[in-house]
Structures are given as structure tokens and as C-alpha cells.
Amino acid sequence: MHRETLPSNAGQSAADARLRIFDSRRGWQLGALVPAFFVIVVIIWVGNSWREIVTGDHDALAIDFTVFWSAAKLAFAGDPVAAFDPDNLAAVHGVQGDFWMPWLYPPGFMLAILPLGAFSFPVAWVIFIGLSSLAMLAAVRPFAGGVTPVWIGFGFAPATFPALIVGQTSVLWIACLLAALAALRGGRPVMAGVLIGFLTLKPQLGLLIPVALLACFAWRTVVSAAVTTILLAAISTFIMGVDYWIEMNSLAQHHFERIRDAAIETHKMTSVYSVLAGIGFPEPWALSAQWTTTALAAATIAVAWSNPKIEFDLRAATLLLGIMVSSPYFWHYETAILAPASLFLLRAGVLTESRFGLLLAALMWLGLAPAIAILLLTDISFLSVRFFFAPVALAAIVVCVTALVRRIRSPFPAPFASQENP
Secondary structure, eight states: OOEEEEEOHHHHHHHHHHGGGGSSHHHHIIIIIHHHHHHHHHHHHHHHHHHHHHHTTOSOOSSTHHHHHHHHHHHHTTOGGGGGSHHHHHHHHOOOSSOOOOOOOOHHHHHHHGGGGGSOHHHHHHHHHHHHHHHHHHHHGGGSTTOHHHHHHHHTOGGGHHHHHHTOSHHHHHHHHHHHHHHHHTTOHHHHHHHHHHGGGSGGGOTTHHHHHHHTTOHHHHHHHHHHHHHHHHHHHHHHOTHHHHHHHHHHHHHHHHHHHHHHHOTTBOSHHHHHHHTTOOHHHHHHHHHHHHHHHHHHHHHHHHOTTSOHHHHHHHHHHHHHHHOSSOBGGGGGGHHHHHHHHHHTTSSSSSHHHHHHHHHHHHTTHHHHHHHHHSOOOSOOTHHHHHHHHHHHHHHHHHHHHHHHHOSSOOSEEEEEOO
């Protein structure tokens, strides 16, 4: 085939109209007040942490952003390869204790965060959080249907809270993916490919994106993404040096040997593999279940993105949920992807048909924010976020797949317009 299907204006208008139920007093209360609460918590957390650093005898905190900042400092000083030695990172951040979080990102990402090395840890952290939040706010807007509470509510979705407080890249990655989806929907396949190319800066989450693109024959997007990926790798390798890749691959092998055991023990890893192994399944069984789930996710995405009866929003939700369950290396901060998945399911009319659907949308929107807030504000140490995440994730997948089956079995076509690829 040489055609790709793009959503019609009528289909987008119908999806936008479904969000107008939130253009009300209660919608404003939920869409503005709840995110405001978590924003305040983030501000208080960052403020207290800033004071702790300024008044204490250390330069950073024991959070994920410490690694990014330390690596950026080394790169800014002219020695990016030094970031692959954990002792060099420790010498920069000075955090004591059991702190195994190595630098394992490709040179393109190092190049992107290099400017943060010019700042102190608190300033760099605030800049990173601010840019991540603004990126998400901008990325959500095309899908908010002009409903301000939806735009604000999903731009500052509570589900992003765990990623923001540890300074992880998940929010930026999801925002870039949403921007790519907006470009695809808007008939800008080359721009979509460029944005997808940037997602390779954190490649482990994007393995199923090519499945979606190939399934709908989005050749211009595929080519654009491939060219962007190659250019990013070439330019960053030229700047950082070939030795960067050698050191990264060497450390990655050691890291994954360590993390395989940690995935079973830590309560903050939420992949299918870690959840099953964590509740007592034999490790080989849990790993087999993970790869089976990944294969099923890929097949489901292929069906959704190839079938003209499936509207764009349901395709997008399927892709996001497939990404969520496909990686064995999936942490609590990456569950922020639940929030935009719920937005697409709402736009598709899947979660607006019953109180259960609206409740599920609310739980996906909240994500792990309540659980992480409890961990931060109390002394509870036995709480496992896996058991907050797994039921919500399972329910979302069942609802999404059920909607796909209904659409495929329906005798009526989805509101799509077929356009010839130029």
C-alpha cells in the first residue's frame, strides 16, 4: 500500500466535543485545584531540598537528577566520557550511601543537557523541572479541545509528579511523543518524524513506535525519523568522541546485570517482569511473561494503526499503553504516560460512557502521585507502588482492547479521510 489514513476534521471535532463535559465548575475544580495541590507539593519539596543543600555540607541530593547534573558538569568541563565512571560522578555530586545510578544515555542526550553543567544543582534542577512542565503543557494543548480545565489539568497532570520530584526525563519524553502525535494528526509527517527521532535520546521506551508507523504506512515519518536519528548520532558522536559509545556499552552490560536482581526487590519498578517476580513468580517465568506481553502489545498496536475503523485517539491510546507494558525496565516515574493515555481514551469516547470509565480516567490521571506523596510525607517503608499501578494499568488495557474489538467489529467506518502520500 502507498496510502496512510489521517483523521478528518469531523473526527477531531467529535473528539473535542467529548471533552466539553469538563468545561464546567466541577471540571475547573478537578482540572485546576488538584494539579495546583501537587504543584504546591513539588514547590515545597524543591524549596526544602534547596534549603537543605544550601545550609548543609553537600552539593546535591540522592535523586535521579543528581546523575544528570553530575554528567553535565563533567561534559561542561570538557570530559564527557568521564561520566561513565561512577567514582567521577560521586566526586562531583558528593552524595554518600548506597547510590548506584550510573550515566547510561547516548551522546545526543549528553549534548542536550550539557548547558545545565554551568549551574549549581538546585538551579539546574529547577530549570529542568520548569522546562519539563512547560513542554508538557504545550504538548497537551492540541488535544485539549479548547477546554481550559483539560489543558491545565493534563498539562500539570498529577501523574507527572513522581518524575518531576526526582528530576527524571519521562515528562520531556512524553511531551515530545505527544508533539509528534499532534504533528501526525495535523498532516505534518516530516515534522512528526523529526520529533520521533529526538525520542531516541531515551531509546528503551520507543521500541514499539516503528510498529505503529509501519502499520499505517507512514513512510515519510519513518524516513524522517531515521534521518534525524542518524544525524543526531553523527553530530553528537563527532562532538563527544567514538570512545563515548564504547564506554557506554561496557557500563550498560554491568548495569543490567545488577538491575536484573534489583528489579525484583525494588518496589518502584513497575514492569510486568518486576511485578510478577516481586510477588513470587520464578524469574524465568516472569521474564517470559514480559516478552509475551511485549509481543502482544506490538501486535495490538499493529492492528490498531492499520485498521481504518480505528480513530486517531484510540490509536494513540493503544500506542501509549503498549509502550507502558512493553519494557521490562519501566520505573515508577515513567507511569506518567497513564495521564495522556486517559486523555486519548476520553477523546475516543471510551471512558465517557459510564461512571466506571470516568473513575478509571481519574485514576489514570492521578497515576502514582498519591502513593508517592504518602511515601514522602510519612514513614511508611513497606508501601509498594506496584500494587497501586498494576490494577489501574490492567483495567486501562482491558478497556482499551475491548474498545478496539468493538470498533473493528462495528459495520460503520471511523471518521477518517484517506489521503494520498505526496
